[in-house]
Amino acid sequence: KENLCLYGLPNETWEVNLPVEEVPPELPEPALGINFARDGMQEKDWLSLVAVHSDSWLLAVAFYFGARFGFGKNERKRLFLMINDLPSIFEVVTGNVKQSKDQSANHNSSGKSKSSAK
DSSP states (O other), X not given: OXXXXXXXXXXXXXXXXXXXXXXXXXXXXXXXXXXXXXGGSOHHHHHHHHHHHHHHHHHHHHHHHHHHTTOOHHHHHHHHHHHHTSOOHHHHHHTOOOOOHHHHHHHHHHSSOHHHHO
């Protein structure tokens, strides 16, 4: 089997495809090795591993851009809080998504959850 990568597309869908030739050098490197573990693991466990690695990489990219665009203490804190308002990929993949009190209240009052509006 070939090494594959998970790509998030601008239309909010996902695609599994071959890796690009080069990751732009300014971006944090994604974790290597998730494809090597694929054959020796149950599919559910492997997808959970991919999700954890994806969460880690997305956080690294978010804070890389925060640093690059000169985010101060308050902007970094706001970014952190915005990220934590949404479920992680791992939570979605494993079905362990827990709504916060804010999301539950917003969902009950407006008919739309906070995370779907973002």
